[in-house]
Every structure is written in structure tokens, then in C-alpha cells.
Amino acid sequence: MQINQAERDALYKVIYSRRDVRQDFLDTPIEQAVIERILQAAHHAPSVGFSQPWDFILVHQPATKQAIKQGYEAASAKSALQFSPELRQTYQSFKLEGIVEAPLGICVTCDRERNGPVVIGRTIKPEMDLYSTVCAIQNMWLAARAENIGLGWVSIIDDQVLRDALNIPQRLSIIGYLCLGYVSHFAEQPELEQFGWLAREDLKQLVHEEQWQDKYSHQQP
Template sequence: MHINQAERDALYKVIYSRRDVRKDFLSTPINDDVIQRILAAAHHAPSVGFSQPWDFILVSKEQTKQAIKQGYQAASEESAKLFADDKRETYQSFKLEGILEAPLGICVTCDRERNGPVVIGRTIKPEMDLYSTVCAIQNMWLAARAENLGLGWVSIIHDEVLRSALNIPERLEIIGYLCIGYVSGFEDKPELEQFGWLERENLSQLVHHEQWSDKTK
């Protein structure tokens, strides 16, 4: 299948305009066909040995979201203590999730036992199934942006909170909890870059030829 220039340019536009959305969610409901397109995009991600180890738990009930939000708040307070004094106040000023505001939450898990103990591509690097599930999330993220939906990954939460709230078996690995919904607008740059928390690295300093070289010297 040939990709023409317009299709290529549209893909790069989606990649460069994708954002980790934490605020500005709207209460506008998401049609089921849109959700299915996004999930189908995730399901078409590359997976080691074609193992497709992912599952998707859709969360829309307020009571469930409240339990997850409480878990986030506790984890965020715990995390704040890890930052130096000059960074802690800035960290606490950031809005880093949209658990209650987003109309839909999606918890993505990885079943490491799916397809048995021996899977092509995992014989030497068994963690490849985890990476495959992250690829599914990236597909979902780009598909959401193509649908003009915001998506944010909530990583400041303990797995035990999600296991309890969503009845997730211990044998499943929790990869991420995602907030998804329409937003009032998308930022031109990632928020943490805008706020000066960190700058985007110079790509030329990250590319090596033939061998890794220390470019900081």
C-alpha cells in the first residue's frame, strides 16, 4: 500500500501535535464508533511474536473515577517529597491528570502469560511484551489526536489502587491509566516545556553513528 504525500504529511502533523493532556477536558461524550476506532488502532500495534498481550478497561462511572483520583492524590503527595525544595512547589503547582474531568478513562494491561511460556522474540528479552503494550498505547494516543481528542497518561498512581478499583487480577501487569476526551484546545508545545521544567533535547546530540559516543565532552 503506497502512502501519498498528503497522507505522509497528515501523519507527521499528528505526531508533532500530540500532547499529554492533563486539563481543559470537555464533558462532551465520545461516540462509540470513535472509541472503537481508537481501540482498533491500539489493537493493530506491533507486538512481539504477534502475541497481542494487551487488554483495555474502559472507565466512565464517577464512583470508580473518584477512587482512582484519591489514589492519585496520595501518590502525588508522596512524590512531592522526593523533589528538592526549589522544585517541590513548582511540581505541586502543575495539573498532572484529568481523572474526573475526562469523560473516559482507559486502563491498559499486559497479560504476560498469554500464548504460553515461550513466545517468539521473548526468549532472550522477556520484557518485549511490555514494550509491545506501550506501542499499543502510542497508537491509541496518535489515533486520539487524529480524532481531535486529548489523551493523558496518569503515571503517578500505585498499581494497587487500580487493581482494587478495577478488579484487575494479580497476574496482569498494569501498564498505564489514560484519560481521554475532547478538549477546548491543544497547546503548541508540551506544558512542561512551556513552563521551563525541562527543554527539548537537541536531536543531533542523541544520534550516534556506528558506535555510541559521549557528546557531552
């Protein structure tokens, strides 16, 4: 199957306009058919040994979202203390989640025991199943953007909060909690770039020919 130029251009448009959405969610419900398309896109991600180790927990209930939001707030307060005093206030001014506002939450897990102890491609790098699940999230993110739905990944939360709220067994690895919903607009730039927290790296500094070259010393905030 060949991809024509219009289809190619549409893919790149989706990639470049994808955003980590934390705010501006609308209360417009997402139709079941749209949710199904997004989940099917995730389910068609590449996976090591065709293991398909992912599961998706859909969260609609306000009480469940509120429990997860409380977990986020506790984790965010703890996280703020890790920044220097001059950056802490800026960090605390950011809105980094839309747990309650988004109509739909999706928790993505990885079953590392699926298909038994030996999986093609995991014999040397056993963490490949985790990476496969991240690929599923990326597919979901791009599919959501193609549906004009915002998606935000909430990483500032302890796994145990999600286990307790969503009855997730200890044997499953929690990869991410995602907030999905239609939004009033998509930002032209990623928010942290827009706010001056970090700039987009120059791709030329990140590409190496044949061997690694130490091109610059990276500075973290």
C-alpha cells in the same frame, strides 16, 4: 499499499501535535464508533511474536474515577517529597492528570502469560511484551489526536489502587491509566516545556554513528 504525500504529511502533523493532555477537557461524550476506532488502532500495534498481550478496561463511572483520583493524590503527595525543596513547590503547582474531568478512562494491562511461556521474540528479552503494550498505547495516542481527542497518561499512581478499583488480577501487569476526552484546545508546546521545567533535547546530541559517543552530561531537575 503506497502512502501519498498528503497522507504522509497528515501523519507527521499528528505526531508533532500530539500532547499529554491533563486539563481543558470538555464534558462532550465520545461516540462509541470513535472509541472503537481508537481501540482498533491500539489493537493493530506491533507485538512480539504477534502475542497481542494487551487488554483495555474502559472507565465511565464517576465513583470509579473518584477512587482512582484519590489514589493519584496520595501518590502525588508522596512523589513531591522526592524533589528538592526549591523544585517541590513548582511540581505541586502542575496539574498532572484529568481523571475526573475526562469523560473516559482506559486502563491498559499486559497479560504476560498469554500464548504460553515461550513466545517468539521473548526468548532472550522477556520484557518485549511490555514494550509491545506500550506500542499499543502510542497507537491509541496518535489515533486519539487524529480524532481531535486529548489523551493523558497518569503514571503517578500505585498499581494496587487500580487493581482494587478495577478488579484487575495480580497476574496482569498494569501498563498505564489514560484519560481521554475532547478538549477546548491543544497546546502549541508540551506543558512542561512551556512552563520551563525541561526543554526539548537537541536531536543532534542524541544520534550516534556506528558507536556510542558521550556527547554531554545530562542534568536532571
